[in-house]
Amino acid sequence: MHPVVGQIFDAFKLKGSERYGEEEVTQLQHALQCGHLAMKANASERLIVAALLHDIGHILDDRDMPEKCSENLNDQHEFRAHQFLVQQFGNSIADPVRLHVVAKRYICTRNPGYEKKLSPTSLKSFHDQGGKISHEEVRQFEDEPFFREAIQLRHWDDAAKDVSWVTPPLEDFATLIEASLT
Ligand SMILES: [Fe+2]
Secondary structure (H helix, E strand, O other), X not given: OXXXXXXXXXXXXXXXXXXXXXXXXXXXXXXXXXXXXXXXXXXXXXXXXXXXXXXXXXXXXXXXXXXXXXXXXXXXXXXXXXXXXXXXXXXXXXXXXXXHHHHHHHHHHHOHHHHHHOOHHHHHHHHHOOOOOOHHHHHHHHOOOOHHXXXXXXXHHHHOOOOOOXXXXXXXXXXXXXXXXX
């Protein structure tokens, strides 16, 4: 196994069984479901990897994850993930991940009904992250080369929280991850 794939698998082994805030799914379940939704949508291989690894910033963090929504849920995990992913995979994977938080704020700004689709934890983090965005921030987001991919990823992210859903294991993604390394 490539050492970077090993590093990713180790991170999931170490913290993949943890839950973020009051989410019902574990970090590993959430990642696998998100990657799987991207696959089912016939996304590009790079966007499937981005979907799978979009929350890797949570599990690459030495700090314990918050266990209650009353805690501050704005942990900047998208930037921690980007720092790691851009070196290993380049912008087409790292940028949709960096943008997946602002993508939620963008979607909720453009479509206020979307807030109702968010889990309680995701709604709380939406507010902690600053809530709706300004016209200028909308423009900045739409100027990002990978903003459409970030929106797609965000929809899978919000749908990937089903505790009853059994997905194929992480190992099934190993070849795809390795093939996506720069
Ligand atoms: Fe997520």
